Every structure is written in C-alpha cells, then in structure tokens.
Amino acid sequence: MxxxxxxxxxxxxxxxxxxxxxxxxxxxxxxxxxxxxxxxLAMSSIQAGSLAVEGAARQASRVFVQSGDIATAQSSAIRAVEFALTDHGIDPDSASIVVACAPDPSNCLTRRGFVTVTVELSAPLPLVPPVLVGDFPVAVPLSASSTQQVSRFWGGG
Known part of the structure; x- marks a missing residue:
C-alpha cells in the first residue's frame, strides 16, 4: 500500500x-x-400529599361542625384526618392539626360560628434516604385549611 x-x-x-x-x-x-x-416520582409524591391534606382538612371541618359537643368534635376531627391520610398512604403521626374558631374562640360550636381546621405535614421526596441531613430540603411542607359554618339550627348541649 x-x-x-x-x-x-x-x-x-x-x-x-x-x-x-x-x-x-x-x-x-x-x-x-x-x-x-x-x-x-417527586411530583406524584407531592400531589398525593397535597390531595391528602386537602381532603383531611375538609372532612375534619365537616365532622367537627356536625358533632354534638366539643370532645366528640375533636375526636371525630382527629379520626377523619387519620383516615384521610392513611387512605393516601401517609403516616397520620407526621401531620399536625390546628382547630380555630370564630367569633368565640373558647366555644367552637356556637350557632353560625365558623370552625377552621388546618392540617400540615411534610411530603418526603422519593428515593431520599432518611439519614441524609443537610442544608437542602428532603421534604416539601404542605398545608391545607378548610372552614365550615356551624348550622344556625344547631342545638347541641
């Protein structure tokens, strides 16, 4: 060549x-x-958490205003939040529940009063090991509130 x-x-x-x-x-x-x-995967995890807190807050406020007394209302609201979060595969112990009442904060079940239930939790990002700690987020904080009015015909004790 x-x-x-x-x-x-x-x-x-x-x-x-x-x-x-x-x-x-x-x-x-x-x-x-x-x-x-x-x-x-991350967006589906966040969306599932968002749907869970929204449904939990809505259902908790509904059962709260339909209860006969404050003790029953609080336990019913906690049960509703636990059920809604468990239904979406989220640990109910990771959520916090806050109940606020207006116009009288000391008595939530007054006629035509408003009850606001706020549920907060952190949705963990998928595939992040729990031992990973740093200055970066490993969970997304989620919060939802729902307000219901106590019926004007409410006649509880």
Whole structure:
C-alpha cells in the first residue's frame, strides 16, 4: 500500500458512524430520562400529599361542625384526618392539626360560628434516604385549611 492510500483508509474509518447511533441513544436517553422519571416520582409524591391534606382538612371541618359537643368534635376531627391520610398512604403521626374558631374562640360550636381546621405535614421526596441531613430540603411542607359554618339550627348541649 502507498502511504497516501493508507491515510485515506484511516479517514474513512474515523468517519464511519455505523453502530454508534445505539450508543448515542442509550447515553442521551439515560441523561434525559433519569431526571425526568425522578421529576415524575417527586411530583406524584407531592400531589398525593397535597390531595391528602386537602381532603383531611375538609372532612375534619365537616365532622367537627356536625358533632354534638366539643370532645366528640375533636375526636371525630382527629379520626377523619387519620383516615384521610392513611387512605393516601401517609403516616397520620407526621401531620399536625390546628382547630380555630370564630367569633368565640373558647366555644367552637356556637350557632353560625365558623370552625377552621388546618392540617400540615411534610411530603418526603422519593428515593431520599432518611439519614441524609443537610442544608437542602428532603421534604416539601404542605398545608391545607378548610372552614365550615356551624348550622344556625344547631342545638347541641
């Protein structure tokens, strides 16, 4: 072979792309697909937590205003929150419940009074180990409030 034909063969070999398309597809696919899948998992976890706190607050305020006395109302509201969070696969112990009453904060069950139930929790991000602690968030705080009015015909004790 002549030296000039040898350099031509090398340039042809370097320019040949046969078989590299699959390698490029796998590399680009992993680089783009892994973050996209994690984003979908994270958003679904946050959405599930958001639906859980919203449903829990709404149901807790409903059962609170329909109860006969304050003790029954509080236990019914706690049960409603526990049920709603468990239904969405969230540990009820991770949530906090706050009940506020207006116009009389000392007596929630007054006719035409308003009861506001607020439920707060932190939705953990998926695939984050619990031992990971730092200056970055590993959970998203979620909060929902619901206000219901006590019936003007309420006649509880």
């Amino acid at each position: 002549l030296p000039s034909s040898r350099s031509t063969d090398r340039s042809v070999l370097w320019a040949d792309d046969s078989g590299s398309a699959s390698l490029e597809f796998i590399t680009a696919g992993l680089v783009l697909l892994v973050p996209l899948v994690y984003l979908v």
